[in-house]
Amino acid sequence: MPRILIVGGGYAGFYTAWKLEKWLSAKDAEIVVVDPLSYLTYQPFLPEVVGGAVEARHAVVDQRKHLKRARVITAKVTGIDHASKTVDITPEVGEPWKMTYDQIVVTAGSVSRTFPIPGVADEAIGLKTIEEAVAIRDRIVRNFELAANLPAGPARDRLLTFVVVGGGFAGIEVFGEMRSLASALLARYPQLTFEDTHFHLIEAMGRIMPEVSLPTSQWVLKNYAERGANVHLDTQLKDATGGVIQLSTGESFESDVIVWTAGVMASPMLRNTDLPTEERGRLRVKADLRVVTAEGEIVPDAWGAGDVSAVPDLTGKGVGGMCVPNAQHAVRQGKLLAKNIAASLRGEGVKEYRHDSLGAVAGLGLYEGAFQSGRIAVKGFPAWVMHRGYHGLAIPTWERKIRVVGNWVLNFVLGRDMVQLIAREQPRVAFETFASRPKPPAAVVPDADPAAPKRAPRARKKPDVEPELPGAKGVEAPVYANPAPEPEPAKN
Missing domain, CATH: 3.50.50.100 (FAD/NAD(P)-binding domain)
Known part of the structure; x- marks a missing residue:
């Protein structure tokens, strides 16, 4: 049974896996989704989360809850070797491992693009x-x-x-x-x-x-x-x-x-892959979402969509001839990608992506x-x-x-x-502030010379009467032999 490995669980990756479950049966292929997060973030709602109009947890979609048959791995893909059809998977806890695949779908998304501005x-x-x-x-x-x-x-x-x-x-x-x-x-x-x-x-x-x-x-x-x-x-x-x-x-x-x-830029993960990329670091793909070389040759069993890919805009409205990185394109590309992968496994033809924005x-x-x-x-x-x-x-x-x-x-x-x-x-600050801790053990001072014979401690003679502190109850303050003279009264 072929294994379809989807790198990234954002818009394009989630919709690809979601629709593959519809177009393929459990006997047709094994679907694996690898993403460092266990949820899809619906980014158009991020401003409303800032404004308090949408609860934060409601602006994300739980992958494991809604992907019924796909295997979800919460970890990072840190490298892709398509020549051997293996990926390096690095979890947050535990040792990294390699996983093989038959078809790879790269939908790793994008990250914030910044400039070297001080501060x-x-x-x-x-x-x-x-x-x-x-x-x-x-x-x-x-x-x-x-x-x-x-x-x-x-x-x-x-x-x-x-x-x-x-x-x-x-x-x-x-x-x-x-x-x-x-x-x-x-x-x-x-x-x-x-x-x-x-x-x-x-x-x-x-x-x-x-x-x-x-x-x-x-x-x-x-x-x-x-x-x-x-x-x-x-x-x-x-x-x-x-x-x-x-x-x-x-x-x-x-x-x-x-x-x-x-601005945004393609996921830096693509720097550790042998798949072809263009000058802006995005994956090279055709309009049917298959990966291609700079010369236009199709790379077998490799697909790409979403912000991480340079998808040609057949409407001619895209910047530089490519689809702009937004949710509208990523969602629709993910849906088409699932259909094209299913069609290719059945030996059928694939379709090109074209979307005329309604506004x-x-x-x-x-x-x-x-x-x-x-x-x-x-x-x-x-x-x-x-x-x-x-x-x-x-x-x-x-x-x-x-x-x-x-x-x-x-x-x-x-x-x-x-x-x-x-x-x-910092949720533990309140607990740590008032938490009781065990007292440290008393420090033991070692002898200067361990080989020297130890001398028995000298007994101190206990006084017959315990001295009492001056000024305590029932004890008069001492009278000194030469008390300081009292000041004379001022003369007129």
Whole structure:
């Protein structure tokens, strides 16, 4: 029975395994999914997790719960040797091992792409994982708690200044959710005013959201300006050392929360493989998702999809002729990939991937959104409803759809939950602070010369009467022979 090894359990990998279970029987193939995480992260919901609109655990999909027949291995693939059809698997605990395969599917996804800007690696946080989204939310709420106890001044300004780097969809959406969350928090802290909060989005290009029309992007800029959020266009981040933001325009200010959303790159895992990659480090694939060499020759039994692969965009709308790395493409590529693998095992023909996007929709915070499809643009509350409707249906499995919609309904009735749990980062601190520990044993001083004969201790004569301390009850203080003379009274 052939073994299909899927490297990565994100959108493309999860949907490939999920649909392979539909298209292949248990006797047709063994399906193995290897990923360092045991869940798929639905990244379009990360901004809403930051804003407190979606519970963090509801924005992820449990692989083991929904992949009924696939074998899920929670570990890293640290190398691929397609010549011998083996991969190196490295778990977090235990010894690494090699696994053989018959067909390999590389869907390892992407990671945040950064530049060597001083301070970014030490001070900023990305928005690729659910853990990052939760940390951003907790930090914002915690900063409000701290700032409420401080007088107006530089320390309070730093806590209430929030920066997002990158004006693409991810940056724009999380910027709007952060602004919306901060506005809601102000109602709980009468010591703080709207003017005390400062929001800055930094974009190196002359516009934001290239996926929508220029008028729509300008409307978003106007919307943010009315909400007290500043967008710096044609501006680069030059330095962020110690949280001190230095912009290319010469402007400078301090911030305690810096969110980096300025692009992604293919998983560095591909550096340890003999599969062909292109100049940007992505896997080379054809439109039918089979891996190919630079000369266009098909690499047998190797497939790729999602952010880690350079998939040709047959519509001609992709940047550089390739599909942009987003959830829309990854999900659809995963579904087609499962069909093509099943077809190849049966000796049938494979199909090419082609997707004409129906439009782009973004959430800009509570009750604010923007939608673009061709020349049709929808803004404000209707676009926000469209955003939630689309992603509420797009998240995999009905179980997760129900949980997410339930979040929205409860938030509408009860209000969003704005409690921070930042102590979860060090959960043992409270226990360690008050935990009893055994006393260390008394130190034993060895003799200077172990060979020297030991002398018996000299007995001390016990006095007949125990001395009593001066000043104790019933004991008068001693009278000295030459007491100090008393001072004479002052003369007139």
